Amino acid sequence: xxxxxxxxxxxxxxxxxxxxxxGHAYSTVAxxxxxxxxxxxxxxxxxxxxxxxxxxxxxxKAKAAGVTPQAYVDxxxxxxxxxxxxxxxxxxxxxxxxxxxxxxxxxxMFKKLYDQGDIYKSKYTGHYCTPCESFWLDRQIxxxxxxxxxxxxxxxxxxxESYFFRLSKYxxxxxxxxxDNPTFIQPNSRTNEMLQNFLLPGLEDLCVSRTSFTxxxxxxxxxxxxxxxxxxxxxxxxxALGWGSEDDSLYRxxxxxxxxxxGKEIVRFHTIIWPIMLMALGExxxxxxxxxxWLVLDGGKMSKSKGNVVDPVQLCARYGVDAIRYFLLREVPxxxxxxxxxEALIARINTDLANDLGNLxxxxxxxxxxxxxxxxxxPGVVADEDAALIAxxxxxxxxxxxxxxxxxxxxxxxxxxxxxxxxxxxxxxxxPWSLAKSEAxxxxxxxxxYNLAESLRIVAILLTPYLTGTPAKMFAQLGTAPTQxxxxxxxxxxxxxxxxxxxxxxxxxxxDAEAELAFFAAEADKAKAAAVPAAEAxxxxxxxxxxxxxxxxxxxxDEAPAEIEYDDFAKVDLRLAKVxxxxxxxxxxxxxxxxxxxxxxxxxxxxxxxxxxTPDDLVGKTVVLVxxxxxxxxxxxESHGMILCASDAxxxxxxxxxxxxxxDSGLKVR
Ligand code: ME8
Numbered sequence: 001x002x003x004x005x006x007x008x009x010x011x012x013x014x015x016x017x018x019x020x021x022x023g024h025a026y027s028t029v030a031x032x033x034x035x036x037x038x039x040x041x042x043x044x045x046x047x048x049x050x051x052x053x054x055x056x057x058x059x060x061k062a063k064a065a066g067v068t069p070q071a072y073v074d075x076x077x078x079x080x081x082x083x084x085x086x087x088x089x090x091x092x093x094x095x096x097x098x099x100x101x102x103x104x105x106x107x108x109m110f111k112k113l114y115d116q117g118d119i120y121k122s123k124y125t126g127h128y129c130t131p132c133e134s135f136w137l138d139r140q141i142x143x144x145x146x147x148x149x150x151x152x153x154x155x156x157x158x159x160x161e162s163y164f165f166r167l168s169k170y171x172x173x174x175x176x177x178x179x180d181n182p183t184f185i186q187p188n189s190r191t192n193e194m195l196q197n198f199l200l201p202g203l204e205d206l207c208v209s210r211t212s213f214t215x216x217x218x219x220x221x222x223x224x225x226x227x228x229x230x231x232x233x234x235x236x237x238x239x240a241l242g243w244g245s246e247d248d249s250l251y252r253x254x255x256x257x258x259x260x261x262x263g264k265e266i267v268r269f270h271t272i273i274w275p276i277m278l279m280a281l282g283e284x285x286x287x288x289x290x291x292x293x294w295l296v297l298d299g300g301k302m303s304k305s306k307g308n309v310v311d312p313v314q315l316c317a318r319y320g321v322d323a324i325r326y327f328l329l330r331e332v333p334x335x336x337x338x339x340x341x342x343e344a345l346i347a348r349i350n351t352d353l354a355n356d357l358g359n360l361x362x363x364x365x366x367x368x369x370x371x372x373x374x375x376x377x378x379p380g381v382v383a384d385e386d387a388a389l390i391a392x393x394x395x396x397x398x399x400x401x402x403x404x405x406x407x408x409x410x411x412x413x414x415x416x417x418x419x420x421x422x423x424x425x426x427x428x429x430x431x432p433w434s435l436a437k438s439e440a441x442x443x444x445x446x447x448x449x450y451n452l453a454e455s456l457r458i459v460a461i462l463l464t465p466y467l468t469g470t471p472a473k474m475f476a477q478l479g480t481a482p483t484q485x486x487x488x489x490x491x492x493x494x495x496x497x498x499x500x501x502x503x504x505x506x507x508x509x510x511x512d513a514e515a516e517l518a519f520f521a522a523e524a525d526k527a528k529a530a531a532v533p534a535a536e537a538x539x540x541x542x543x544x545x546x547x548x549x550x551x552x553x554x555x556x557x558d559e560a561p562a563e564i565e566y567d568d569f570a571k572v573d574l575r576l577a578k579v580x581x582x583x584x585x586x587x588x589x590x591x592x593x594x595x596x597x598x599x600x601x602x603x604x605x606x607x608x609x610x611x612x613x614t615p616d617d618l619v620g621k622t623v624v625l626v627x628x629x630x631x632x633x634x635x636x637x638e639s640h641g642m643i644l645c646a647s648d649a650x651x652x653x654x655x656x657x658x659x660x661x662x663x664d665s666g667l668k669v670r
Contacts (some may be wrong), residue, residue: 007043008254015048016076022310031261036465050095055229059215069215070308088468095240105244107220118280124162124207127155143609161207170276171203186290187335234274246294267291293337322467353508364452379450380443380496432667454495477504572626582615588635599666606639612654624657
């Protein structure tokens with residue numbers, strides 16, 4: 001007998017620094033749908049998720065909450081598991097990086113790399129972004145305009161004894177591997193990004209231990225050091241399978257992973273550090289890393305202070321799990337950024353689910369009930385319009401497969417909806433209610449209703465990986481026996497005439513969009529009013545230490561800034577400034593050098609806005625300058641101040657601030 005194909009898929013392991021939000025649900029629901037899709041096709045599937053519990057960020061959060069890091073994460077991780085249960089996430093294993101077997105395996109890995117000379121001790125002087133848990137070189141910080149290139153937040157200067165991992169030794173091998181395996185990094189555009197931005201400019205050895213805090217896996221042969229959290233976290237994909245333990249049978253069965261699903265901001269770690277770790281260990285590389293886009297909010301990033309955090313638990317309670325799963329899987333091309341809005345969610349539920357699918361099922365069942373006493377008729381007279389519908393249903397499984405092979409999840413659903421919509425048109429064209437009026441129409445009516453029920457059975461089978469409750473409800477109403485509901489019975493003609501249909505509740509009740517949006521607006525107002533400025537908030541006890549977190553990117557903005565006195569504001573010297581000259585800083589991708597007239601004075605300011613403005617766009621414009629900022633040197637140019645800009649969560653749109661009327665430079669802004 002041929003051996004079963006195995007399929008190993010993973011989500012990122014999330015930080016238990018706060019409870020999860022709709023962005024995390026997005027990754028996990030997508031991974032779940034892919035895992036379910038493979039299981040349905042008979043692949044022996046292993047789906048891993050978990051929590052990334054160590055590091056400076058968690059240590060600080062726990063301290064602020066006045067509890068131990070372990071107590072802090074235990075509480076939040078319990079919330080992760082509750083959320084995955086609610087969303088019907090079918091993971092096979094949940095790994096916690098504080099699990100004993102993981103800790104031991106990471107220590108073993110670190111020692112092996114040290115013993116073979118790939119890890120060595122030295123001194124690190126550079127920058128660290130704690131929210132991203134990332135090290136950055138001077139060059140990278142300078143290019144980003146003095147902030148973390150990933151999240152745009154402030155970085156800390158770190159100077160400590162550290163162990164280093166010889167990334168540089170493996171860089172050429174990795175570049176070759178990426179070139180030889182064009183589907184390793186997906187979508188394709190991300191391959192280029194990794195090569196151009198990180199690999200081709202040259203890799204520096206990576207700092208892989210810390211001594212300035214203790215919440216991490218201790219380096220067992222040098223107790224002052226804890227393992228860098230990303231080395232610890234990435235290893236989870238193999239330690240979860242027993243790598244480095246006495247029983248590594250799962251590892252031998254499932255590794256290499258078929259695909260790591262990750263958000264686009266952590267593709268870098270998964271396609272540079274992780275493959276090099278594996279190369280150094282002499283282990284095979286994962287077959288693919290898929291970097292999906294970000295879910296952002298209309299009106300910007302989710303934030304407690306704006307009162308616009310999207311909590312998946314609340315949404316599921318309001319609309320049901322399948323409505324939320326459908327929206328997450330259908331709305332945004334997998335790989336691109338997309339917007340979450342209540343309007344879009346309600347439109348998807350009302351149009352695709354309530355109207356297209358729900359009504360189709362209820363009309364079909366109601367007609368079988370009314371015209372044939374609830375007994376599914378055998379097909380009778382055939383007509384031209386049947387052929388196209390049947391052909392579509394027969395071709396559908398292959399079309400879904402073609403989309404899913406590329407992980408085009410929304411397109412797979414769109415293919416299924418083509419059959420749903422073809423059925424709705426088929427009802428309009430065949431007009432069963434007219435056929436029912438005459439004796440002559442009876443035989444034709446039987447065919448029409450059989451074809452509709454049969455199409456719906458096929459739709460329900462194909463929907464099984466995506467929606468976890470709806471297919472069973474559809475089978476119950478259609479009277480489909482379990483054997484006919486199985487994937488193996490997907491071929492056209494599986495519905496058995498004589499089965500009894502059962503009228504049931506609407507699959508997805510229609511939502512009163514206007515009332516619903518008014519409700520959300522009121523909730524947002526309430527949340528805004530309740531938002532507590534961060535400085536005033538007392539540390540939360542553990543039971544409350546897991547606030548809904550924002551969709552990320554741009555860390556720190558999720559907390560309301562502390563209230564300040566006017567005197568604090570007045571410390572910032574804001575002035576109008578006229579751009580009299582502007583040039584690109586050639587060796588930087590992000591920086592422009594602006595010469596500003598500020599009253600009688602002339603100033604040089606370096607600004608990281610090259611991506612949005614050319615020098616010509618700016619010359620002659622009036623901008624707002626923070627005039628009393630300490631000078632910094634960026635890419636060799638001394639910058640005396642900063643110009644103010646507004647930008648959206650994904651930094652796709654950015655605009656420098658100016659005045660409504662023409663005003664003289666040098667004037668104070670207050
Ligand atoms: O980065 N849109 O954990 P994390 C889409 N522990 N996806 C989003 C999202 C959004 N707005 N916000 C978060 C870490 N995500 C590390 C990972 S893996 C070895 C270690 C999803 O809690 C997305 O998958 O910050 C992103 O990559 C992940 O959550 C980041 O979760």
